[in-house]
Amino acid sequence: MIEVKCLKFTYSAKLPKSSVSSYSFDGKFLDLVVNDHTVSPYLKLTSTSNDVSVYYSSDMIHGYIADLFNIVDCNVKEADNYIYINAIFTIEFGLDDQITLDVNEFVYYQEEGNYSYEVIGSFTNSDCPSLAESIEIDAIIELTSKLSIAEMTM
Known part of the structure; x- marks a missing residue:
């Protein structure tokens, strides 16, 4: 197996059942209809970098980081008039890549500057999933993160 530097994000969300018109779950991917929008649990990255322009920070999200992003697991259950969602997302970098993580903000060090991003559950x-844009809905979302060496997700 190939080892990678893995940013692992553990996502938990709680939504009132009354705000969800319907949902479908295939064992890994979850689609919910909320306020006439079909949405899925995801992450949102917001640039916090002073070294790199907004254009290049956005380009990094939509290109390189999106290619490294994985949905590892997702579960959904209904209880007490709520829908509970638990998911695991990863962003996997090469072993030689310089990455640091402080709570839910990571920095990717490059010669042209340091790309830093705050990560929130969304x-x-x-x-049309996007790591840079989110749809606001009535939900309580918690996110924890961890940086480790792990086997690549396939």
């Missing part, structure tokens, strides 16, 4: 448009 919901995204299911038809």
Whole structure:
């Protein structure tokens, strides 16, 4: 197996059942219909970098980081008039890449500057998922993160 530097994000969300018109879950991917939007649990990255322009920070999210992003696991259950979602997301970098993590903010060190991003749990448009844009819905979302050496997710 190939080892990588793995940013692992553990996501938990709680939504009132009354705000969800319907949902479908295939064992890994979850789509919810909320306020006429079809959304999925996801992460949102916001640049905190002073070294790199907004354009290049955005380009890094939509290109390189999106290619390294994985949905590892997702579970959904209903209880007490709520829908509970638990998911695990990863962003996997090469072993030689210089990455640091402080709570839910990571820095990716490059020659042209340091790319830093705050990461929050969010919901995204299911038809066009984005790590840079989210759809606001009535939910309580918690996110924890960890940086480690791990086997690459396939």
